[in-house]
Amino acid sequence: MTANETIIEYLTSVPAWYLATCEGDQPHVRPFSFAAEQDGRIWFCTATTKDVYRELQANPKFEVTAWRPGSGWIILRGRADLDDRANADVRRAGFEHMAALGEVHDGPNDPELTFFSVAEPQAWICDIDGSWEPLAF
Template identity: 70%
Template sequence: MQDGTKAVVDYLTSVPAWYLATCEDDQPHVRPFSFAAEEGGRIWFATATTKDVYRELEANPRFELTAWKPGHGWIILRGRADLDDRAGEAVREAAWRHLESLGESYEGPHDPRLTLFSMTGAEAWLCDIDGSWTPLDL
């Protein structure tokens, strides 16, 4: 795993939620997310094929997310969603368990509604209140 990829996953998994933004036509849409994992040098996120966010990423795969961790600044991650769900068994199981713990309901880790996506063209920065931005190598 590249150091930047590990830093992003470590950051995202250390906060309760972060916010992922998509755009539909000229209207931005932002919603909380809380699952991230690394596998094969990629960052994986989980959602459902029945959700608006999935439909929006199908139409326009560009997204951006941000999270703030007190005392550690905030992170910005942007890129394009790769909706080709090739996540391995361990990531799929972890995503299913995580989403179930939030109150979502699936028929197991292979429920066709549950999907994982990664990203291409990723760029990330750690930002501080002093205005400094530190790019992460992904």
């Protein structure tokens, strides 16, 4: 299994995971729950109207973490590439996922719905015993 496949499987196996940004010296953490792979990159979905998007525009560095019982937790670090090149399949899946959460968009091509990918990824699977395993990209 590739690093991307491991990360996608891990993130999509839990109801929510957490994405952290920073605005100045203040960290901001919020739940996310959509992840997909396209063209060898991991893609996330948000809206251009949200603070997270504005924060990633100002400082594209972010971290994601998720805990899965019995499997430790994952940390993914990278830089948000905000150039939305999500294909039709990823856009449809992201739109349907967001709609199921109660978000209202005019469809997969709504200009407020945006997808960003992970550039310069680093990731680790960590355990409570202090051990960690880096994932190779």
